[in-house]
Amino acid sequence: MHSVSERFDFTGDELAPAYRAAVDAIEAGDLVVLPTDTVYGLAADAFKADAVQRLLDAKGRGRDMPPPVLISVVESLDALATDIPDNGRKLCEEFWPGPLTVICHAQTSLMWDLGETQGTVALRVPDHENTRELLSRTGPLAVSSANKSGQPAALDVYDAEEQLGESVAVYLDGGEATGGQPSTIVDLTGDTPRVIRVGALTVEQLRAVVPEVAAESDEKADETPDEKADEKSDDEKLAEEKPAEDKPAEDKPAEDKPADEKPAEDKPADAEPTEESVVASKEDEAKTDPDVRPAD
Template sequence: MPAIHDTADPASLLEGVRAARTAIAAGRCIVMPTDTVYGIAADAFSHAAVAGLLYAKGRDRGFPPPVLVADRHMATALAERIPPEIEPLLEAHWPGPLTVIVRAQPSLTWDLGDTGGTVALRVPDHPIAIGLLRETGPLAVSSANLHGMPAPTEAAAAAEMLGDGVAVVLDAGTVGDAGAATQPGAQNGSTILDCSTDGVVRIVRQGVLPRETIAAALGELLVDG
């Protein structure tokens, strides 16, 4: 089993962040808290690390992980272009439970899987996640569960599912809001929008950010399907 660090204890938090940073630098995967669920994280620019993340979850290249960033500046460096139409949403929900798929900067030397030249970006609303991202840079992060299992809101559940597939677990207690995903088909993770086509935005996954909130900001830009 991986080493679990209780982030409520300052000494354990310091030790855990150091261990997480070391593991990521070595191409290993870790479990980290976000504002929605626990995530399995790896260096977004390490092909082997991203492959290890997918293997740990039981997924293949057809399920490329999103990339978490610490702030808008970091996101802008990874995107070819952030569509100006979604700026109001980003202003309101970054940090927060909103993931946007945009065209990736073509000069980047990474391999997240079969992305079709896109990248899914999010700024999580969790202080430990933000602090770690400021130290490591962009991380490929997917929910810390085996494929087909519920996304965990407790660190112990993530550690039990992923086992030796991760090196370090940062335990920040219960995360997310179990009652937040109330819309039909909604999940406890972030809401994912495909913004990679000019003038059109689609909801790829309905998460805790309601469709009504997105529709109010985007109007006719939001289309079904």
């Protein structure tokens, strides 16, 4: 375990010290905060179960919200996932690198433990050149948004440092995240791609490539008002009765579910995701600390 956190410039041409420190930290099972095209991500070696648990602990998140996995190239898809439908592959080829997280059936041969995934994995290729280069050196990284569960995802390295502190070994400063929105999450485990969360990509953008993409909005449009009311969970009804200020802040995923990132989905951020997580944490009851600078 690291003794003190270090911050490195992750812009410009002199990136060798940053890559070296980040790779060393990942290999040691430590955590790294890195920029993505959506929000800042908190990263760990996807194949080290203790490192992934460290990531969940740092965020204050349970194993019921496994993080998404960032990869460097679309060609890595088949190494980590199986039974990918042609229409899902088409979405990946069109929108990667970019703010699309896809939930797939995980390869059963993989020796990893991302949490309670029900045999799935959420994958994304971030549209951030330096981070993709890092991924090519480290291999797949489990990456969730760089924030405490229940607080806004960090859009710069300083916000991430305020929230995560010494739990992270290496902070990579890539400036302010330009995207600011988490990735859009699409479930590819069924016959039809289904949008789980709308983020930086709209349903219309997805349907321009794969017209049969399904979304929750389609089902809601067909329901009567009475059916919609009946569908509300006890938690939703309770939330509606509470004053707005009592509601917990929404936890955005990272790259990375991603995002960054699964809903159970948060089956997983980024973004993240990931980036990105995939469902709002049941544990996100803590109120946002007013001393924490919100991500603008």
